[in-house]
Amino acid sequence: MDKIQQLMARGTDLLGSDYAILCGAMSWVSERNLVSAISNAGGFGVIACGAMNPQQLDAEIAATKALATRNFGVNLITMHPQLFELIDVCAKHGVGHVVLAGGLPPKGSLEAIKASGAKVICFAPTLAMGKKLVRSGVDALVIEGMEAGGHIGPVSTSVLAQEILPTLAEEVPIFVAGGIGRGEAIAAYLEMGASGVQLGTRFVCATESIAHPNFKKAFMRASAREAVASVQIDPRLPVIPVRALKNAGTEAFTVKQREVANMLDSGQVDMAAAQLEIEHYWAGALRRAVIDGDVENGSLMAGQSVGMVSEEESVAAIIASLVQQAAAALHARG
Ligand SMILES: Cc1cc2nc3c(=O)[nH]c(=O)nc-3n(C[C@H](O)[C@H](O)[C@H](O)COP(=O)(O)O)c2cc1C
Numbered sequence: 101m102d103k104i105q106q107l108m109a110r111g112t113d114l115l116g117s118d119y120a121i122l123c124g125a126m127s128w129v130s131e132r133n134l135v136s137a138i139s140n141a142g143g144f145g146v147i148a149c150g151a152m153n154p155q156q157l158d159a160e161i162a163a164t165k166a167l168a169t170r171n172f173g174v175n176l177i178t179m180h181p182q183l184f185e186l187i188d189v190c191a192k193h194g195v196g197h198v199v200l201a202g203g204l205p206p207k208g209s210l211e212a213i214k215a216s217g218a219k220v221i222c223f224a225p226t227l228a229m230g231k232k233l234v235r236s237g238v239d240a241l242v243i244e245g246m247e248a249g250g251h252i253g254p255v256s257t258s259v260l261a262q263e264i265l266p267t268l269a270e271e272v273p274i275f276v277a278g279g280i281g282r283g284e285a286i287a288a289y290l291e292m293g294a295s296g297v298q299l300g301t302r303f304v305c306a307t308e309s310i311a312h313p314n315f316k317k318a319f320m321r322a323s324a325r326e327a328v329a330s331v332q333i334d335p336r337l338p339v340i341p342v343r344a345l346k347n348a349g350t351e352a353f354t355v356k357q358r359e360v361a362n363m364l365d366s367g368q369v370d371m372a373a374a375q376l377e378i379e380h381y382w383a384g385a386l387r388r389a390v391i392d393g394d395v396e397n398g399s400l401m402a403g404q405s406v407g408m409v410s411e412e413e414s415v416a417a418i419i420a421s422l423v424q425q426a427a428a429a430l431h432a433r434g
Contacts, residue, residue, distance in 0.1 A: 111296030120296025125175030247279025281408030283425025
């Protein structure tokens with residue numbers, strides 16, 4: 101156990117957790133119950149705020165604080181129209197860690213978060229962007245490969261880790277995400293210089309997760325190859341790919357893209373509005389599956405590690421087995 105704690109030290113120092121294992125924010129799933137359970141079990145929970153307005157975030161942070169005995173963070177999406185109001189809500193509550201997802205942080209956002217005393221964690225999609233973020237003063241980076249669930253980039257976790265860790269791991273703590281289902285993989289990334297990891301898919305079926313039983317059942321049945329990336333159908337309408345389990349909703353997304361492309365053609369919307377329309381579609385489709393349990397027509401966002409999810413277990417049991425597998429792998433290597 102010592103070796104894993106040593107390799108995670110910079111991550112745990114930054115997060116104030118026992119293990120540098122973040123549960124990545126998942127819209128609708130990462131709310132008060134899962135977030136507090138992750139942090140209370142020694143990991144680090146992050147509230148997903150992508151689909152919330154400032155009042156909703158205010159209430160969610162207050163409710164999470166009431167349940168959590170340890171630190172937790174808040175994930176804000178850079179293109180949220182009320183980003184600065186959301187930052188103010190985090191500051192009001194003294195949230196210690198803000199994770200900025202969804203593209204380069206807009207001007208003034210890093211400064212606003214840091215002024216509140218919070219640490220800023222950003223996603224680095226490339227080495228060049230990672231260097232730029234480090235120069236702008238971010239406290240830590242997440243590198244997330246295309247194996248992950250939800251919105252994804254084009255590069256695999258293993259390649260991003262090789263490109264980014266050797267250059268930037270000395271500068272700031274880096275958390276590796278995407279496709280991690282077992283502790284052996286955690287051990288490998290720690291040995292490559294990561295200070296910790298971020299998992300999403302593996303925690304969806306936690307007992308404490310409020311995801312609908314149908315959503316959890318779909319995860320427990322699925323294999324890695326069923327978690328597929330969405331396809332862009334119109335070259336004029338760039339959409340960020342989303343990895344999800346294949347269902348009728350996958351086809352519905354094709355129809356939605358055609359509809360939005362037509363709105364773009366007819367001048368009803370501009371490109372920014374068209375892309376926002378697509379993001380609203382995903383938020384609604386995910387809610388339908390996670391909250392309402394419509395696993396046919398809703399979106400079953402899931403990473404390829406879904407094949408390693410086979411039962412409902414408590415957060416504490418999941419973290420314990422990840423840590424035990426990682427520790428055993430490190431021990432076996434001497
Ligand atoms: C159902 C689901 C919803 C997600 N929603 C978000 C989100 O709202 N914001 C975000 O930054 N990442 C989101 N993610 C990505 C996770 O935070 C995390 O980085 C990812 O799941 C890690 O890869 P893994 O799924 O292979 O463990 C989501 C992932 C899943 C599976």
